[in-house]
Amino acid sequence: MKGILTMKIDELDVKIVELFSADSDIGVLAASRQLAVARPTVQGRLDKLKKTGVIEQIAPTLNPAKFGYPVMAFVSVEISQNVGHVSVGAALEVIPEIVEMYTVSGDQDVLIRIVAKSNDDLQRVLDSISRTGAVTRTRSAIVLQTHFQNRVLPLFSQVGSDDQ
Structure with a gap:
């Protein structure tokens, strides 16, 4: 079901999403090196996050x-x-x-x-x-001034640390 969390989020998932949020051009290989995990691990996690709808899309944010x-x-x-x-x-x-x-x-x-x-x-x-x-x-x-928008990453990061 779309909109319902269907997978358990852990600290590695959070780190992967934070990394790609900060630099969407990083690529899976560079991300795996930076996180010190195997490339297939990063790719598998990204695929699972997309499949479950946690990540809806990786796309440029237009201003x-x-x-x-x-x-x-x-x-x-x-x-x-x-x-x-x-x-x-x-x-x-x-x-x-x-x-x-x-x-x-x-x-x-x-x-x-x-x-x-x-x-x-x-x-x-x-x-x-x-x-x-x-x-x-x-x-x-x-709107006179935008202070922040689409601020979901802190909430997602909190989900990944709820078990600790």
């Missing part, structure tokens, strides 16, 4: 601000109740500036993170969202 999208906003969205979140997801997925979407509990139905070239461009994106016909209201909060 939209560095290629022309310096404005980021979190937008809470109320949807038409007769539409449903699947239809809303399909409607919003075609807007490339929407980089994340979550259905949520509470007063709002959906939370999205969007990027834009400027505040005027942000307005254009918000208008595109409203024009989908699935959205009844949006509320946005512009």
